[in-house]
Amino acid sequence: MRELQKEIIETLKVQPTIDPKQEIRRSVDFMKNYLKKVPSLRSLVLGISGGQDSTLAGALAEIAVRELREETGIQDYRFIAVRLPYGVQADESDAMKAIEFMQADEVVRIDIKPAADAMVAALEANDLKISDFNKGNIKARERMIAQYGIAGSNAGIVIGTDHAAESVTGFYTKFGDGGADIIPLWRLDKRQGKAMLKELNAPVELYEKTPTADLEEERPALPDEVALGVTYDDIDNYLEGREISSEAADKIEGWYKRTAHKRVLPYTVFDN
Ligand SMILES: NC(=O)c1ccc[n+]([C@@H]2O[C@H](COP(=O)([O-])OP(=O)(O)OC[C@H]3O[C@@H](n4cnc5c(N)ncnc54)[C@H](O)[C@@H]3O)[C@@H](O)[C@H]2O)c1
Ligand SMILES: Nc1ncnc2c1ncn2[C@@H]1O[C@H](COP(=O)(O)O)[C@@H](O)[C@H]1O
Ligand SMILES: O=P(O)(O)OP(=O)(O)O
Ligand SMILES: [Mg+2]
Numbered sequence: 001m002r003e004l005q006k007e008i009i010e011t012l013k014v015q016p017t018i019d020p021k022q023e024i025r026r027s028v029d030f031m032k033n034y035l036k037k038v039p040s041l042r043s044l045v046l047g048i049s050g051g052q053d054s055t056l057a058g059a060l061a062e063i064a065v066r067e068l069r070e071e072t073g074i075q076d077y078r079f080i081a082v083r084l085p086y087g088v089q090a091d092e093s094d095a096m097k098a099i100e101f102m103q104a105d106e107v108v109r110i111d112i113k114p115a116a117d118a119m120v121a122a123l124e125a126n127d128l129k130i131s132d133f134n135k136g137n138i139k140a141r142e143r144m145i146a147q148y149g150i151a152g153s154n155a156g157i158v159i160g161t162d163h164a165a166e167s168v169t170g171f172y173t174k175f176g177d178g179g180a181d182i183i184p185l186w187r188l189d190k191r192q193g194k195a196m197l198k199e200l201n202a203p204v205e206l207y208e209k210t211p212t213a214d215l216e217e218e219r220p221a222l223p224d225e226v227a228l229g230v231t232y233d234d235i236d237n238y239l240e241g242r243e244i245s246s247e248a249a250d251k252i253e254g255w256y257k258r259t260a261h262k263r264v265l266p267y268t269v270f271d272n
Contacts, residue, residue, distance in 0.1 A: 050094030136215030140176025170259020
């Protein structure tokens with residue numbers, strides 16, 4: 001195994017194989033214990049896009065609050081699923097299918113288009129050119145703002161969907177979808193998440209769906225694998241300690257090094 005590969009696997013705590021049932025229990029218990037440890041908290045908040053990761057994290061969050069209600073008798077523990085389209089979302093029906101599957105206690109819908117467009121207009125009024133890519137990150141940060149607004153009104157915390165296959169490449173917007181309070185999927189790769197959704201009897205089309213951040217207008221539904229230049233199969237194999245082509249391994253390690261700043265707290269004078 002490559003030296004950096006070993007270090008990355010240890011850092012991201014990825015296991016070469018998982019028992020999906022056990023990992024479901026582990027994530028659910030993590031969320032339950034967190035809520036129990038902070039008695040003022042009452043809700044879990046998560047944006048549901050219609051993609052694999054938010055379907056999984058949302059389903060686990062709903063199980064956690066349902067069990068907490070039963071075990072504690074406190075009926076106001078709840079999971080709030082948040083729809084955050086930018087105007088009209090092409091795969092809206094997938095998002096609704098995901099929400100129906102997880103049986104979310106509550107659904108809040110916020111169109112982020114007016115806020116994102118207003119921010120772009122305000123920036124451009126200062127002679128700044130905002131690229132489609134930069135605007136994509138602004139959309140992701142508007143989603144973060146909406147979720148924190150909801151959490152703030154509901155004694156809630158924001159769930160993030162970051163997992164090992166995204167973390168290794170830094171494939172998320174810093175303080176956008178990367179901004180969250182708890183990340184129950186962290187340690188899992190993409191195929192391990194799929195296996196957990198299968199175990200939960202999720203609709204197949206939601207976990208076989210092509211992963212996309214869908215943030216760009218010039219390249220709608222751009223597959224993550226195209227943007228990254230490497231497949232999730234390669235990323236998962238790498239994280240599970242298998243040998244992959246040196247070209248793919250170099251790409252993954254290149255992303256890992258370039259995005260180191262996203263996996264730490266902001267740097268201070270005490271950092272090198
Ligand atoms: N924006 C989109 O439309 C879009 C679409 C699909 C996927 N994605 C993916 O989401 C991710 C987000 O893009 P991104 O990473 O360019 O934006 P980002 O906003 O997540 O990170 C860039 C920001 O990080 C900070 N930064 C950069 N280098 C730094 C360093 N060395 N030290 C400290 N801070 C530093 C700067 O503030 C910079 O603006 C990418 O992996 C991208 O491929 C984005
Ligand atoms: N359109 C969306 N509605 C609600 N939540 C969304 C939407 N798009 C993204 N999200 C949230 O962000 C994360 C990350 O998405 P990626 O596809 O990995 O970029 C997603 O899990 C949702 O929680
Ligand atoms: O984060 P999601 O739910 O949008 O999943 P994916 O990353 O597979 O698009
Ligand atoms: Mg997505």
